[in-house]
Amino acid sequence: MRVALAEDGALFREGLLMLLEAAGHEVVAVAAGGDELISLLATTPADVAILDIRMPPEPDGGLITAERLRGKYPEMGLLFLSHYAESHYLMRILEIGTDSIGYRLKERVGSVEVLSDTLGRIADGEIVIEPVLAKRLVERPRGQKKDEIAALSEREVDVLRLMAEGRSNNGIASQLVVTPKAIEKNIANIFVKLNLHTDTSEHHRRVLAVLTYLRSQRDGS
Incomplete structure (x- = not known):
């Protein structure tokens, strides 16, 4: 290129x-x-x-x-x-x-x-x-109160971390050694728990999910 x-x-x-x-x-x-x-x-x-x-x-x-x-x-x-x-x-x-x-x-x-x-x-x-920054985005800030982030399961946090790295569903499935179908289900759960409405595209909701974590980290620091 x-x-x-x-x-x-x-x-x-x-x-x-x-x-x-x-x-x-x-x-x-x-x-x-x-x-x-x-x-x-x-x-x-x-x-x-x-x-x-x-x-x-x-x-x-x-x-x-x-x-x-x-x-x-x-x-x-x-x-x-x-x-x-x-x-x-x-x-x-x-x-x-x-x-x-x-x-x-x-x-x-x-x-x-x-x-x-x-x-x-x-x-x-x-x-x-950058993966090190993506990982930081999904770590719960010390002392932060229970919120949308804390509602995610450990596997959903792992999925979001890889989403934040920009990886596709197939790429996430490969990293976590699960099926793409399982990843689709995890992502759907993440969208629901973060209150990301279905009237926007999946790509846009993926970005909003990452931004939600980033803002949470910034506000909790």
Whole structure:
């Protein structure tokens, strides 16, 4: 696929460029900051843009750049990279969009396989969230009162954690070694317990389920 890259750290930028080329992707634009990347993409189309969250324009140039890119090129996928798994970053990212978007730690995309899997899922329209952050989303904050989250069974929490990573029903079933039918039932139960109405699409309800946990963690901290 055609990939654009914005990263102000020269060493990491060059390493990522090598990984992308080794994976067979066409790197169509490389920049050290958001403004430069937007200028390059004005004449060069890309399927996915990889953005460092903390880059020029400061302080969180990746988020600012993404908002501009999503407005100009709504079909373009966005992958945010950071050294930090921060809930407030994820909240802002999900406000930018809930389709073809991802948030991963830099240290976790250091192989061709992981990077290609992440980009492929984003290109397919999925949300890809760093697993360590996805796990944190579904952990009940210490001292939190009984609520919708506490009403979920242990298996439903496991299913939601994998949903938060952006995995499909079949992918969740494979991870938990159960049938896809069982996962469909778990997800239906999650939607009911979180009061997610059936008048919205399943994809939208999946996103709302993750947001419910994220907001609960933020409010309970």
